[in-house]
Structure formats: structure tokens, C-alpha cells
Amino acid sequence: MGQAVVEATGLTKVYDGFTAVNNLNLRIEEGEMFGFLGANGAGKTTTLLMLLGLTDPTSGQVRVCGKDPMREPLDVKRLVGYLPEKVGFYEDLTAKQNLNYTAELNRIPVREAGERIDSLLKTVGLSEVADKRVSTYSRGMKQRLGIADIWIKEPKLAFLDEPTTGIDPNGLDDILGLISDMGKKGITVIFCSHVLPQVQKLCSRVGILAKGELVADGAIDRLGQEGGGSGRYRMEAEVDAAQPEIADVIRGVAGVRDAVLNGNVISITADSDLRGQISRAIIDSGALLVGMRVEEYSLEKIYKRYSKEA
Amino acid sequence: MYAVFRKELADHFSSRRFMILFGLVFLSAMLAIYVAIQTIRGVVGPTSEFIFLKIFTTQGENLPSFLFFLSLFIPIIGIALGFDAVNNERSTGNLSRLISQPIYRDAVINGKFLAGVTILGMMIVSVVLIVGGLGLRIVGVPPTGEEVVRLLAFVAVSIVYGGFWMALGVLFSVFFRRTATSMLASVAVWIFFFFFLGVIAGAVTNAVAPVDANSTIEAVVSNATLEGSLSRISPCTLYGEATVALLTPELGSVNPTLMVLSSYSGRMANPLPLTDSLILIWPQVVTIIALGAICFGVSYIRFMREEIRSI
Numbered sequence: 001m002g003q004a005v006v007e008a009t010g011l012t013k014v015y016d017g018f019t020a021v022n023n024l025n026l027r028i029e030e031g032e033m034f035g036f037l038g039a040n041g042a043g044k045t046t047t048l049l050m051l052l053g054l055t056d057p058t059s060g061q062v063r064v065c066g067k068d069p070m071r072e073p074l075d076v077k078r079l080v081g082y083l084p085e086k087v088g089f090y091e092d093l094t095a096k097q098n099l100n101y102t103a104e105l106n107r108i109p110v111r112e113a114g115e116r117i118d119s120l121l122k123t124v125g126l127s128e129v130a131d132k133r134v135s136t137y138s139r140g141m142k143q144r145l146g147i148a149d150i151w152i153k154e155p156k157l158a159f160l161d162e163p164t165t166g167i168d169p170n171g172l173d174d175i176l177g178l179i180s181d182m183g184k185k186g187i188t189v190i191f192c193s194h195v196l197p198q199v200q201k202l203c204s205r206v207g208i209l210a211k212g213e214l215v216a217d218g219a220i221d222r223l224g225q226e227g228g229g230s231g232r233y234r235m236e237a238e239v240d241a242a243q244p245e246i247a248d249v250i251r252g253v254a255g256v257r258d259a260v261l262n263g264n265v266i267s268i269t270a271d272s273d274l275r276g277q278i279s280r281a282i283i284d285s286g287a288l289l290v291g292m293r294v295e296e297y298s299l300e301k302i303y304k305r306y307s308k309e310a
Numbered sequence: 311m312y313a314v315f316r317k318e319l320a321d322h323f324s325s326r327r328f329m330i331l332f333g334l335v336f337l338s339a340m341l342a343i344y345v346a347i348q349t350i351r352g353v354v355g356p357t358s359e360f361i362f363l364k365i366f367t368t369q370g371e372n373l374p375s376f377l378f379f380l381s382l383f384i385p386i387i388g389i390a391l392g393f394d395a396v397n398n399e400r401s402t403g404n405l406s407r408l409i410s411q412p413i414y415r416d417a418v419i420n421g422k423f424l425a426g427v428t429i430l431g432m433m434i435v436s437v438v439l440i441v442g443g444l445g446l447r448i449v450g451v452p453p454t455g456e457e458v459v460r461l462l463a464f465v466a467v468s469i470v471y472g473g474f475w476m477a478l479g480v481l482f483s484v485f486f487r488r489t490a491t492s493m494l495a496s497v498a499v500w501i502f503f504f505f506f507l508g509v510i511a512g513a514v515t516n517a518v519a520p521v522d523a524n525s526t527i528e529a530v531v532s533n534a535t536l537e538g539s540l541s542r543i544s545p546c547t548l549y550g551e552a553t554v555a556l557l558t559p560e561l562g563s564v565n566p567t568l569m570v571l572s573s574y575s576g577r578m579a580n581p582l583p584l585t586d587s588l589i590l591i592w593p594q595v596v597t598i599i600a601l602g603a604i605c606f607g608v609s610y611i612r613f614m615r616e617e618i619r620s621i
Contacts, residue, residue, distance in 0.1 A: 074412045
């Protein structure tokens, strides 16, 4: 087990009688890319605010890099970069000036700050417009500036709250690339998003929050196996001109639990990956095998299942 | 906090708001000089004292004095510098970024307030210097030591007064989410104090302690005392009294405010010596400071304790 960067036990937040976060236990280790999922109002932002020490938990314990955000807020804020959902910059200042201000607030020495700003602006692809006012920036550019803004303090941990909302597809790739770069540089990332394919692409582990409770927490394929019907594989085989008997043939293959014919497509549930055996059975039966694929664990399915359960 | 202070100061200097305010103040300075040129010969006799101060206080036939302009503009400047201090940061999405930086939360509000007071101070000092400098050339009478001290005190009181209005603006900027609302609220308070309170004080006084031509001296005095106390709720009145006592030390029919003030304390020397003037205005100044401190204190506490939900 690695070093825990975030450790929350029994974290609860009640706003005037409404429980926003309920008895949350979370442990995130150094270098992890953690996808934090949940519907709007499920308590993701509240959790982040508590981890950051901006909101006091009603009860429960938090440790961020071994420090208590309530007791040592400045130490925690020095180590954590937070990119809020509705991030804004001083529109009348340039990107450079905005980053300079952040550097100054973080007490980064002037010369070092200048170097870091230049190299960061290059990384996020804003060096060309570094001296233009932020008011001229597109939403995607501002979001990239936001990433530079948390990167400049070289955090151990980065909270990204919906960093991809309202970004065009090209811009999206840029931002996802940057987030993955952050992870490669050893920064632990907590990534909140509704866009599940992105999370699946980036994150090794996800937590799903529903109505303030953490209903699932684990690696995506483990959650998928749990969710996909107690550790079973699902496959689909497409044949040319399927006869109804073909389902029976496939059911006869050892290890296959079920096969259902639907038009020319047969959906198969098996204990393991039996594509080889199944394809031979199909060909032996005289049918033409057109295609075959194993159903991947889609985070979307996992997410829907868990959030419905709650 | 120093970083916030420096950034806010730099922002102010490059902002259009600053240019507009400074333009306004500069124009009023020019007007004051013009009025002084037009009228100062008429008010100054061979035995006049405090000639230099008259540059700031003489009014023309239709034109008000520099003092009046300043008492009008200082609240506007104060409000303009403070009304969107916090809620603008909030609505532009900067506040959440700012308070997740490793600074104490109060550094934000303290730095902003200090930067505002600095700007305010610079404006007032520079405008007094402009008027004083030009006045010196035009009138040709150098200020005495006492006049210089009185002017310095005037500048200090003006900064304190502007600080109060800025604190009021900051207060509303913490309580109201929209900048338009906080500006309107601040301006409404100013209008109430500047225009309405005097009328209300007069009406209430005449209802409670009416006077007519046959009233006894006691009745007239109690009427005046009540009206004075009521209108002294307004910081505008307090500032007016303080500046009059500082800049026009001569007692007499032209100076009813000072007559009333000095009669309370039995200081009737004419002209009023500097120390007496300062003692006379001390309660006014302290009250303005207290009002400003209350506004700032409330906004400070509210800002510090505010629970951040979604930002």
C-alpha cells in the first residue's frame, strides 16, 4: 500500500438539516488518478471543499497529506491545487499577470515564478496569447489557464471539479492530455466529471457518490465485473443467416451459461473468455461467423447501476 | 496580505473607475480655483486671517466651495472603491480560486480595504495639493504653520470619512451577491444621510419641541440641540462640522455651525485656536472612525464565517 494522500473517515456534512455528505470513507493513495462521480448535488463539491478546509465537516476526520485541513488550512492549501467548477480569472489582466498573482500568493520567489510561468504556459499551449487579456480567451483556454494556475504551485494533490464542462471536442482532448500529464508528473488527481468516457480513459479508480454516500469505490474493471453479473463475461457473436438452433449449439460449449439469439446477433454469457471455443462451435455448425467481441465494462453502465441502487 | 494589497492597488491604478473618479476630483479642484480667483478679493479684508484656508472654503455666487465638492465626492469615491470588493470576486469566479490559495481568508478583505484607503488617500492628498499649489500662486499669500497643520488634519479627517463610506460599500458587497444591488444600497444610504436626514431631523424637532417667534430662549436652545443631535446621526453632518471647525476657525454670523459647536464646550475665543478646534471636532472624528470600524468589522466577521457551499 502506498502513502495515503487523502484519508477521510466518517466524513459527514449537514446543511440546515440536509445531509449533503453522509459518513464518507475515502482513501486515495499517492499518484492515483481518482475519478469522482455522482449526479449534480450528490455531494462531490462539498466533499472537495471539506478536503480543502474551506468548509467544516459536521463530523468525521480528514487528513490531507497527513494534515488536518481544519487545523492547518494554509499547509493543506499549499499542497493542494483546486480548480473550481466555475473558475474565473481577472479579465483585465493577462494570463501571465494572473499566474503571477497566484505565484505571489503562494510565495514563490519572483525569478522562479517567471520561469515556471513561461514553461507552464508553453505546456498548456498558451504562450502565444500569454500577454493578452483573459477577457479575450475562449472557455477552453481559460480552463487550460486554470490547470496552469494550480500547476504553478507544484501541488501534491489536484482537485479538478468538472474541468471539461462546456469545452469543444478538440479542447477536450487538450485538457484531458494535460490532466494525464499531471498524473505522470506524480501529482495525485481527483477528477470530478459527468462525462464518463473521459473518466474511464483517465482514471484507474473511481468512486461513485449518490445522495451523499459513497456507493462504489474501486478499479473500473473490478466494479464492472461486480456489476456485470457476478464475475461473468459477456460476448456477442454475429453470424450470417442465423438458424434458431445455433443458440443451442453455443449453449453446448463448456463454460457457457447462456446464449440468446436476437436477429443475427447472439448474446453469450460465460464464465471466462471463450471466444475461441464459441467461434469453432459456430463454424462447425455450418453457420458463417461474421464478427465477435467481448463487451467491455462500460463505466456508464457501472455508474447507472450504482447510482440507481442508491 | 501584501500580495493582495499590491495587486488591488495596481488594479485600481489601471482601472477606468480610477480615471473617472480622479477626473471628477480634478475638475472640482479646477472649479475651486476658479471660484477662489473670482471671489477671494471680496471676502478677504486687510485684517483677515487664514487667507490661505479661504481658497478651500470660499464659495461664489452660484458656485459652491471646494469643501462642498469634496464633501460630495468623498462618499462617492469611497463607495465606488468598495461596493464590489467581494461580490465581484465571487461573480467572476475568482473568489474560490483566491481562498484556495495558502493565504488567510482575511488577507483578501484586509488587502482590498487597505488598497482602497490608499487610493482614497492619494486622491485627497493630491487634490488638496493641486488646489493649495495653484492657490498659492494665485493668491500669493503663503500658508502659516497653523494653516498647514489645519490642512493636514483636514486631509486626515477626509480620509477617515472616505474610509467609512468604503467600509459601508464593502459591507454591502459581502451581503449582496450582485454588484448592482450593493452599489444601489450604498448610494441609497448616502442619499438618505446627505439629503433626507436633515429634513427628517427638522420635522421631528419641530414636532417634539416646536418654536415660534414668542418662544423662550430655552425653547429655542432645546430645539436647536435636538435637531443637532438628530442630524448628527449622519456621518455627513459629522464630517461637515469637523471640516468647518478645521478650515474656518473664525466665529461669527457667517459660521453658525462653529458657533453652535463651540458654545457647547464654552470655547469662544475668536478665532478659535488650533488645539481648541481639534478638541472640538474630536467626538465627530471618533464617531466617524467608529462607524467605519463597525461596518468593516461586520463585513469582516461575515466574510470570515461565511460557509462556502458551492462557489
